[in-house]
Amino acid sequence: MTLKLRAALMAATALCGTSAMAETTLNALFMAQAAYSEDDIRAMTASFESAHPDVKINLEFVPYEGLHDKTVLSQGAGGGYDVVLFDVIWPAEYSENGILLDVSDKITEDMKAGILPGAWTTVDYDGKSYGMPWILDTKYLFYNKDMLKQAGIDTPPATWAELQEDAQTIKDAGLVDHPIVWSWAQAEAAICDYTTLLSAFGGDFLKEGAPEFQTGGGLDALHYMVDSFKSGLTNPNSKEFLEEDVRNVFQNGDAAFALNWTYMYNLANTSEESKVAGNVGVVPAPGVEGSSSVSAVNGSMGLGIPSTSENPDLAWDYIVHMTSQPVQDTYAKLSLPIWKSSYEDTAVTAGQEELIDAASKSLAAMYPRPMTPRYQEMSMALQQGIQEALLGMASPEDALQGAADNSGL
Amino acid sequence: MEHQSRWFRLFIHLMALLVALIILMPLAWLFVMSISSNADLSAKPLRWWPNEIDISRYATLFDRSDNSAGQAFMASLFNSIKVAGMATIAAIMVAIPAGWALSRNPRLGWVLGGIIATYMLPPVALSIPLYFILAKFGLLNNVFGLGLVYLSILAPFVTWLLKSGFDPIPKDLERAAAIDGARLDQMLRIVILPLAMPVIATATIFAFLLAWDEFFYALLFTSNQDAKTLTVAIADLAGGRVSDYGLIATAGVIAALPPVLIGILMQRSLISGLTNGGVKG
Amino acid sequence: MFSERMSPRALLLMLPLVLVMIAVIGWPLVDTIRLSMTDARLAGTSGEFIGADNYTKTVSSRNFQSAFWATMRFSVWSVSIELVLGVLVALLLNQRFYGRTLLRALMILPWALPTVVNATLWRLIYNPEYGALNALLTQIGMLDAYRSWLGEPSSAMTALIVADVWKNFPLVALIALAALQAVPKDIRAAAISDGANAWKRFRYVIMPYLIGPLMVALVLRTIEAFKVFDLIWIMTRGGPANSTRSLSILVYQEAFAFQRVGSGASLALIITLIITVLAVAYLMIMRRFAGEAR
Numbered sequence: 001m002t003l004k005l006r007a008a009l010m011a012a013t014a015l016c017g018t019s020a021m022a023e024t025t026l027n028a029l030f031m032a033q034a035a036y037s038e039d040d041i042r043a044m045t046a047s048f049e050s051a052h053p054d055v056k057i058n059l060e061f062v063p064y065e066g067l068h069d070k071t072v073l074s075q076g077a078g079g080g081y082d083v084v085l086f087d088v089i090w091p092a093e094y095s096e097n098g099i100l101l102d103v104s105d106k107i108t109e110d111m112k113a114g115i116l117p118g119a120w121t122t123v124d125y126d127g128k129s130y131g132m133p134w135i136l137d138t139k140y141l142f143y144n145k146d147m148l149k150q151a152g153i154d155t156p157p158a159t160w161a162e163l164q165e166d167a168q169t170i171k172d173a174g175l176v177d178h179p180i181v182w183s184w185a186q187a188e189a190a191i192c193d194y195t196t197l198l199s200a201f202g203g204d205f206l207k208e209g210a211p212e213f214q215t216g217g218g219l220d221a222l223h224y225m226v227d228s229f230k231s232g233l234t235n236p237n238s239k240e241f242l243e244e245d246v247r248n249v250f251q252n253g254d255a256a257f258a259l260n261w262t263y264m265y266n267l268a269n270t271s272e273e274s275k276v277a278g279n280v281g282v283v284p285a286p287g288v289e290g291s292s293s294v295s296a297v298n299g300s301m302g303l304g305i306p307s308t309s310e311n312p313d314l315a316w317d318y319i320v321h322m323t324s325q326p327v328q329d330t331y332a333k334l335s336l337p338i339w340k341s342s343y344e345d346t347a348v349t350a351g352q353e354e355l356i357d358a359a360s361k362s363l364a365a366m367y368p369r370p371m372t373p374r375y376q377e378m379s380m381a382l383q384q385g386i387q388e389a390l391l392g393m394a395s396p397e398d399a400l401q402g403a404a405d406n407s408g409l
Numbered sequence: 410m411e412h413q414s415r416w417f418r419l420f421i422h423l424m425a426l427l428v429a430l431i432i433l434m435p436l437a438w439l440f441v442m443s444i445s446s447n448a449d450l451s452a453k454p455l456r457w458w459p460n461e462i463d464i465s466r467y468a469t470l471f472d473r474s475d476n477s478a479g480q481a482f483m484a485s486l487f488n489s490i491k492v493a494g495m496a497t498i499a500a501i502m503v504a505i506p507a508g509w510a511l512s513r514n515p516r517l518g519w520v521l522g523g524i525i526a527t528y529m530l531p532p533v534a535l536s537i538p539l540y541f542i543l544a545k546f547g548l549l550n551n552v553f554g555l556g557l558v559y560l561s562i563l564a565p566f567v568t569w570l571l572k573s574g575f576d577p578i579p580k581d582l583e584r585a586a587a588i589d590g591a592r593l594d595q596m597l598r599i600v601i602l603p604l605a606m607p608v609i610a611t612a613t614i615f616a617f618l619l620a621w622d623e624f625f626y627a628l629l630f631t632s633n634q635d636a637k638t639l640t641v642a643i644a645d646l647a648g649g650r651v652s653d654y655g656l657i658a659t660a661g662v663i664a665a666l667p668p669v670l671i672g673i674l675m676q677r678s679l680i681s682g683l684t685n686g687g688v689k690g
Numbered sequence: 691m692f693s694e695r696m697s698p699r700a701l702l703l704m705l706p707l708v709l710v711m712i713a714v715i716g717w718p719l720v721d722t723i724r725l726s727m728t729d730a731r732l733a734g735t736s737g738e739f740i741g742a743d744n745y746t747k748t749v750s751s752r753n754f755q756s757a758f759w760a761t762m763r764f765s766v767w768s769v770s771i772e773l774v775l776g777v778l779v780a781l782l783l784n785q786r787f788y789g790r791t792l793l794r795a796l797m798i799l800p801w802a803l804p805t806v807v808n809a810t811l812w813r814l815i816y817n818p819e820y821g822a823l824n825a826l827l828t829q830i831g832m833l834d835a836y837r838s839w840l841g842e843p844s845s846a847m848t849a850l851i852v853a854d855v856w857k858n859f860p861l862v863a864l865i866a867l868a869a870l871q872a873v874p875k876d877i878r879a880a881a882i883s884d885g886a887n888a889w890k891r892f893r894y895v896i897m898p899y900l901i902g903p904l905m906v907a908l909v910l911r912t913i914e915a916f917k918v919f920d921l922i923w924i925m926t927r928g929g930p931a932n933s934t935r936s937l938s939i940l941v942y943q944e945a946f947a948f949q950r951v952g953s954g955a956s957l958a959l960i961i962t963l964i965i966t967v968l969a970v971a972y973l974m975i976m977r978r979f980a981g982e983a984r
Binding site: 538541621622676 | 697699700701702703704706707708710711713714715717718719721722725732779782785786787788789790792793794795796797798799800801802803804805806807810811812813814815817819820822825828829856860864868910913916917919920923924937938941942945946951954955957958959961962965966969
Binding site: 027029032038042045046057058059060061062063065066070073074075076080081248252273 | 447448451476477478481540541543544549550629630632633634635637645646648
């Protein structure tokens, strides 16, 4: 019975195989969150397909939260993915488990010279490259120009302390109930906000492989979050928000300040659905007096080839296309190019000079999250700690100590 | 008959109204969200009926042009139909003979107990080896593979339903057929199946709905349009660019439509199927 | 006599089912047991035998304990509310009122709604900024300001339970209604003419008919609630601060996100064991009840 079934299955799969021989199909995994929109990615892909008529690319979009697990789980599937999007925090784990192909020798001198050095840190681990950088991203401080003007604030805050003061001024002026909005849901998004603050306060995640975030700047960062949360200056719903919730609240005019990725700038400033279009200001995330002038988290992502891909060469061609300067320059509204010279190209910078200006400072200050094969576990423990502190279930000290104990490091 | 005061009757009617509202309101809201514009859905105070009815999300999801969001959604809809259909047919085919044997042999009661006991197994307890097994046979991200896995849920359930459905069919008929020299398969085909048709139909619907509803295995064992089912597609929509609440609601309405229509149309037999299980134990 | 002659045939008839069950349940289960005693990982190593290490580590871990209690709270509350509400609504549906047939028909709708759609729907309803619940409660004056439902540990669990109850109490109501309809009318009439009050009639006339089906519903719903994954995965993913992380979600994280399939397998088997203990306990109580009723 099972034998028959299996034979039938094999026959069926064989049939599918022959019919697909005429053209090669690549499966690519992307995320439906932040950076390039689904429509952008579909359009970029269409231009690759029209140049390669014998190739068909199936696009798969999952939430960021599903990206890591889908990549890992597809390892068992022969016809899994040929191209996957990966976050800057995963190359260590992926390399340890042999999930991505080492593409170091495919990277040309032109690429090495033309792409920003910061971008390469996204795909490199232990001296090897596991793909091409594709999204060069960090968190910026967005502000509602109208609200700041009405509150009599001339320049956006340059330090985190100033942000609190300005927020207080705006709250007192009755312009908005909760001036600041963040993405502090139990997710990687909260870690990105935390990392930005940790870098501003001069903290460290790890020291010699052991957790260090529970002391010094790491602890100051969480104290800052908790104070801002308890004072009511931060939207209390931040504790269940992801990036898209932040964008929704900000572009509905329900917040004066927001910490978010590049993509929010043009969506909030130009799109029809935004109620604050034309009023969106962007600056680097502020610094802390005496330790930093700006702060930033490395939130970049790369495109890699899973080791199970049956068409690695074609997959590489597709990655080269997606990361090429012309493609990146064409779709530079939601994600800034990885290429140095693009930032001097007026076609790219036109209409988003403010963002480019902020980027020039932020991208240079990008702070990495720890490179460890056990990142997922550490992150999960830290997310829990941050939430416990925000919700008043534990003091920041105890919460971070608990996270350190639970981090598996 | 019981005498009922006017106040009591009023109370009963009010309560009935309340229950109806509790059941209908969330469903109605799902539908309203699917036809409301984004501006209406993010308005404060919230608008309970859209200013202008917006059915563009339905068009988006039914759009089948190449590499569009609609194409991906429709692919998952068809995958759901394929996987649920295959698993249901296979489950019915193994459950008919087994259910009949169990019904006619009370001494096999312990086997039935064992089959029902598999219901206690959480899917997570089987998922890890199933992942490795599917990987070994190249059946990950494959509708056949997923259908096969769904048998672990459907086969025990359908067997149990059919066994209780076969019980009331008199044994005399089988005896008479046996005396006439009918073979085993003839006896099943000619004597039992026609009589058991209604219960088989009910079991088929239950099995299909159960497979339609499944999420966990589909989340683990599928990776793209080749096999991804509707439930995973909806979870992806809801977790991704969540700003378009209307689109999520529309996907929900489309996914809910088949089971809800079946529920309304087949109400009587479904309820008797559901409650039989409960009453008989 | 007939059934004894059938036996070898019965085995033949059972064969397809048995083969299928071995392939998709028996073999995986045995393999889970084997894996649970190794340090196998999802990719790479297939694992060394390490005995009961996974079990001792799992049971003593803080994550397991918090997930266990979260699952317990979810199961106990949802199932109890579903049973009580189900019986009350069944009593209502057994009365005469206008639109009774229609209301009975409506009861099938939440049951038919796919779990994933139910979870998504409730997540939208609970949205803190643009959700229908905040809007409704403030507009009718029951709430002063919008609040976060899924972001507070206390209300997040309640919100999950409400979503689960909404979907499942109609099923319990339908099962209880069928049992109520099986109560012979003359026994009821006799109890009324004997002057028994409403509570006594419920306790001594109706309960004996209700208890069996309700116990079955209780067992089935408890098992399902204890396995909960979909609802939580979509509504909170275990947050805030992991207060709603159920055991099934913990297994998923351990085995598939952290790739430690060995300890994931041990955790999965511990859940199975807990469910089995619960089910057996219920069945023993049921036997006792059945004995008393007679």
